[in-house]
Amino acid sequence: MKERIEGFVTAVHRDRYEVYVNGENFYARLKTGVYYSDEREEEFPTVGDNVVLAYNSTGDSLIIKTKERKSKFSRKDPDIGKGEQIIAANFDYVFIMMSLNFDFNLKRLERYITASWQSGAQPVIVLTKTDIAEDVEKKVELVSQIALGADIYTVSTITGEGMEPLKKYLEPDKTIVFLGSSGVGKSTFTNYLLGREVMETAGIREEDSKGHHTTTHRQLFVLDNGTKIIDTPGMRELGMWIVEDGMDYSFSDIISLAVQCRFSDCTHTGEPDCAVRSALQNGTLTDARWKNYLKLQRESDFQAEKESRNKSRESKKTNKKMVRNSSKVNSKMEEW
Numbered sequence: 001m002k003e004r005i006e007g008f009v010t011a012v013h014r015d016r017y018e019v020y021v022n023g024e025n026f027y028a029r030l031k032t033g034v035y036y037s038d039e040r041e042e043e044f045p046t047v048g049d050n051v052v053l054a055y056n057s058t059g060d061s062l063i064i065k066t067k068e069r070k071s072k073f074s075r076k077d078p079d080i081g082k083g084e085q086i087i088a089a090n091f092d093y094v095f096i097m098m099s100l101n102f103d104f105n106l107k108r109l110e111r112y113i114t115a116s117w118q119s120g121a122q123p124v125i126v127l128t129k130t131d132i133a134e135d136v137e138k139k140v141e142l143v144s145q146i147a148l149g150a151d152i153y154t155v156s157t158i159t160g161e162g163m164e165p166l167k168k169y170l171e172p173d174k175t176i177v178f179l180g181s182s183g184v185g186k187s188t189f190t191n192y193l194l195g196r197e198v199m200e201t202a203g204i205r206e207e208d209s210k211g212h213h214t215t216t217h218r219q220l221f222v223l224d225n226g227t228k229i230i231d232t233p234g235m236r237e238l239g240m241w242i243v244e245d246g247m248d249y250s251f252s253d254i255i256s257l258a259v260q261c262r263f264s265d266c267t268h269t270g271e272p273d274c275a276v277r278s279a280l281q282n283g284t285l286t287d288a289r290w291k292n293y294l295k296l297q298r299e300s301d302f303q304a305e306k307e308s309r310n311k312s313r314e315s316k317k318t319n320k321k322m323v324r325n326s327s328k329v330n331s332k333m334e335e336w
Ligand SMILES: Nc1nc2c(ncn2[C@@H]2O[C@H](COP(=O)(O)OP(=O)(O)OP(=O)(O)O)[C@@H](O)[C@H]2O)c(=O)[nH]1
Pocket: 128, 129, 130, 131, 132, 155, 156, 157, 158, 159, 180, 181, 182, 183, 184, 185, 186, 187, 188, 189, 236
């Protein structure tokens, strides 16, 4: 019998995964019987996922299980029946990066913050390019009004100003993802953390199905001290989806309250130490706003239920389609 080991996914390619186990990166494939059966028991792994493998010393190992995720970013994808495409998993902090000059936009920031709380991780707001920005103090004040529960930092990766305090997030066993528009300085920031190595050179060469060599990029870095950094093209696209989709993300205040409740599954209907109820009592959260939020939730629950009904009806068809789509998504990542 093959040896069973655990590791985490550092890159997703067309039909191969890079998995990191005890300081070593190697290739693995999904075990067909587990991942491609009609009653697919396991979620397809994504970057950051902890997986169980049947180790093979002479070739690709086989991934036999995707372990439960503590956090995830996903995107509803109408093309795949069940409709969820997981972008990244198991991160602790979402560094929401926004530039203090041309890119500064509070509405967008609010969406990023809400999406980050919903992912199950902690948002950290990093306002970049202080060296070329104006009215920094005023902008920070505006951000603090919508950032409830998230810490705010201002940095310049060019001068190094403000970078020191962020080092406290770089703990071993913590994982960080970056969320932000193109050009705000995510790569520059990552290179700074990596000691100014050039990210581009971290690419690896892989042979695609037609025998062509394609250069792909690292999707998860491990810093010397063990901190993991996820930087996938999917995260870059996610930023755009969050901005473009029709969902109302303007309830970041309520979501940041809810994560402060004593119980993580608090229903805010009478549990002790409920941050939502106490905000309603002291007036920091108005009744009207709370009711509005509940209404929105009911609507999205109804939507989700409808989707799952449709899904079970089309279960068989969907499963086959999902397999096709997942390889499409992966190949899209490679093109980046
Ligand atoms: N003045 C100034 N420029 C910066 C700073 N950080 C990044 N830049 C510049 O901003 C530009 C974009 O930076 P990137 O790090 O590539 O931005 P990105 O967020 O990774 O962008 P994408 O790769 O498109 O997602 C580059 O020209 C950087 O040199 C900063 O703190 N101050």
